Amino acid sequence: MSDDVRKYHEEDAIGNVYDIRIARRLLGYLRPYWHLAAIALVLTFLTNILISTQPFFTKLAVDEYITPGRTDGIWLFALAFFAVFLFRFIFSYAQEVLLNRVGQRVMLDIRSQIFSKLQRQELAYYDRYPVGRIITRLTSDVDALNELFTSGVIDVLGDLVIIIAIIVWMFALDWKLAIVSLVTVPLLFAATNWFRKHARIGFDKVRTRNARLNAFLQEYISGAQTVQLMNAEDRAQAKFREINDRYRQANIETIYYYAIFYPLVDLIGAIGIAVVIFFFGYEYLSGLSAAGTALTVGVLAAFIQYSQQLFQPIRDLSDKFNVLQAAIVASHRIFVLLDLDVAIKSPEVPKRIGPAYGKIEFKNVWFAYKDNDWVLKDVSFTIEPGESVAFVGHTGSGKTTVTNLLMRFYDIQKGSILLDDIDIREWDLNDLRSNFAVVLQDVFLFSGSVEQNIRLGNKSISRDRVEWAINEVHAQEFISVLEGGLGFQLKERGAGLSVGQKQLISFARALAFDPKILILDEATSSIDTETEQLIQRAVDRVMQDRTSLVVAHRLSTIQRCDRIIVMHHGELKEMGSHNELLGLRGLYWKLYQLQYEARAAG
Known part of the structure; x- marks a missing residue:
């Protein structure tokens, strides 16, 4: 600088x-x-x-x-x-x-x-x-x-x-x-x-x-x-x-x-x-x-x-x-x-534009937010189109960083990240990100109507699709009692709504955009058990025929994923299905035992 x-x-x-x-x-x-x-x-x-x-x-x-x-x-x-x-x-x-x-x-x-x-x-x-x-x-x-x-x-x-x-x-x-x-x-x-x-x-x-x-x-x-x-x-x-x-x-x-x-x-x-x-x-x-x-x-x-x-x-x-x-x-x-130069921008002649099929590949990826303080170290894996993959690990292990790098919010220092066998740096940036829908733990809602928060200015999303999305995540139950329904004016950051209600709107937003790739980053960690059960069916349906990346601490929410990747201090330590990883009796097994004991003690 x-x-x-x-x-x-x-x-x-x-x-x-x-x-x-x-x-x-x-x-x-x-x-x-x-x-x-x-x-x-x-x-x-x-x-x-x-x-x-x-x-x-x-x-x-x-x-x-x-x-x-x-x-x-x-x-x-x-x-x-x-x-x-x-x-x-x-x-x-x-x-x-x-x-x-x-x-x-x-x-x-x-x-x-x-x-x-x-x-x-x-x-x-x-x-x-x-x-x-x-x-x-x-x-x-x-x-x-x-x-x-x-x-x-x-x-x-x-x-x-x-x-x-x-x-x-x-x-x-x-x-x-x-x-x-x-x-x-x-x-x-x-x-x-x-x-x-x-x-x-x-x-x-x-x-x-x-x-x-x-x-x-x-x-x-x-x-x-x-x-x-x-x-x-x-x-x-x-x-x-x-x-x-x-x-x-x-x-x-x-x-x-x-x-x-x-x-x-x-x-x-x-x-x-x-x-x-x-x-x-x-x-x-x-x-x-x-x-x-x-x-x-x-x-x-x-x-x-x-x-x-x-x-x-x-x-x-x-x-x-x-x-x-x-x-x-x-x-x-x-x-x-x-x-100031915009460090991350589209190439002058993109190799790929438009929607993706959903194949993701990390090849020997190294990344640090600052200098050589590596957050990811030589990470490699492949996710096939339509596959659901969960990322687990202790806080700071690099789970969320993987998703941020995939959407090119940051550029990596070494290695390459491919989407449909094309380096994401060769994609048109707008087209690249339009393939993703993200549901975060900390939901950000803008001041404006509920419908505006779901569509986010995308005129191609019809009113019927918005209504379908809120029905799929069972959000219509609380939206219907709001004054004006979908036209209810939210305050800054959704003040006045419960954490669960804000999460439901966020899920409806993701569904309405119909993404090729869905990212759930601790998306259900702030939702009570009853609300989680309501949206789990919608989550399962929306993950069908889509590439899905799930970042979660609660292992009970990811057991049905096709594969689970275990991260530890920025390295990929284990990879396999829930039962396969339990059979290894390694890091995932220890994490599962800790949560099981915690639930039993509670």
């Missing part, structure tokens, strides 16, 4: 990662909406130019109407002044609407791209990286990009326009007073630079600690039952308080820089205005102004307003720079995710 990937997932402070390639890539997301962005940019220029005319109107009002006491034509002046502000309002409104449309569309595109990438990532990716931090990519980091597109780049250009326009107006009115007005600008830039550097560090801390907070919340909310079971609420609360407090501290540090910067800018602005007033008073009262360029009260009023207007966009530029920095950091993390 590269250093960038490690940084990204550890949420270390990235610091200044600005790269022109990142900026160019970000602008690429604007390309489909360039016409809207261009119109918004033009409106921004027009709005800021109109803003810059306001002090000039003040100068005209004072010198042409108020000072001489003139009233002729004042209604035309007032109408022009009103028209300027009316157009400013219209342009500003249209600009905001267009920019937010562009920003929301870009966010939609980026989130869709990230989600699509996450859906195609191999399971090993989620083994390595916390879900909470991945969610931060989809939420906080994408929001930072939205801020860039809605109030970042275009507003920066608008601020530059108004700064240039103000300076031009000031020099047009009086070049000496303009120079005096700009004396404090270097101080303002120095303060802005100080704020920019320190606030950037603060933003990095806020984002880093926010990601850690999200990761903690996701983990402990998902594990709330375990926390309560182990009476670990106080310890979890203490740990959350520590992480939450560090997040608070990061925000307070950032607020500290804001608390200094904004009053400092106001102070520098006040100094600038005081200098302008002093210089005006000196020139005006001493009569040192050159002939034809005498300063007027209207000019002074205009310069005071121009000075105030000049400081605002310069101050805003600092904020926009921090928006840019936050967006660059966020986009860096997003692009690292988007650029």
